[in-house]
Amino acid sequence: MISLINEFTGWLYQLGYSEGTQKMLPACVREFLEQQRITDIADIEPDQVRAFYNWLQERPLKKRSGALSEMMIHHYVYALKTFFTWLEITEQIDYNPISGLVFKRPRQNSRHPLSTDEVGQLFTAASGLKERAVLHLFYSCGLRRSEGEALNIADVRFGEQLLYVRAGKGAKRRVVPMPAAVTKDLETYWLQERCPYSARKVKDLDAFVLNRVGGRMSGTGYNNLFKGLAGRAGLPPAITLHHLRHSIATHLLQSGMPLEYVRDFLGHYHLETTQLYARPSAEQLSFL
8 A cells, every 4th residue: 555655645746735735645545544454445435434534533642632623634534535536537446435425524714804904904003113013924924923923033034025934833834925015114123123122121132023021022912912903993802813814815815826825825734724714705706
């Protein structure tokens, strides 16, 4: 089965799947084949797929306590569907054993993206360079809160118009391109506010964004800053910092950016995550 998995991985590479997906999908398929003790793909039955799916509901995590999330189980199902589709295309099976099965879909994201007008309200309400910089980090660059906390001065390259995320979710690194206007605003914040900050008061010399006492800006600090900013912009209290990341994802899709590019921009491993993450409404779909 090793050669079969290698061939499947090669097919994923030819189709342009990301390196992460080229590793993840075959790993999921390999676990299925091993758990069900399959030695001949021609003999795979729907009952074996269903038995594996049921087993995943109770399968413990390998590196910590707990069970698989609904989204992770959904990734296994997607991996098997992709694998069996490849077997059909290459005429290695006569019947797709997963084709007639129905599986529970993960719960949909309940966050609704902000409109471009609402994002504009936030930028208009920004009272200083720091607030404007924070909006760019979490909206224009699509950072997670933890990524904003970890952002260092060396990670923001004004000359190259690039922002480096050194330790994203799942230790996934990525490079985020910054438009000229975003680069200019971040550089203005750096030159006029961050850089002149009294060296005696700076407690973290590497941090790109500092709190009022000169320490690295924490997630709570970002949340409090955004809460005050959103209130001044007249947005509902339920709007959170993480809405910015969902919003830029949806707006990029609306502008015509391919889903694969949006996935890489956000640092997702799977296209399915991006599809669930950025859910355009029926009205928004008309822009796609």
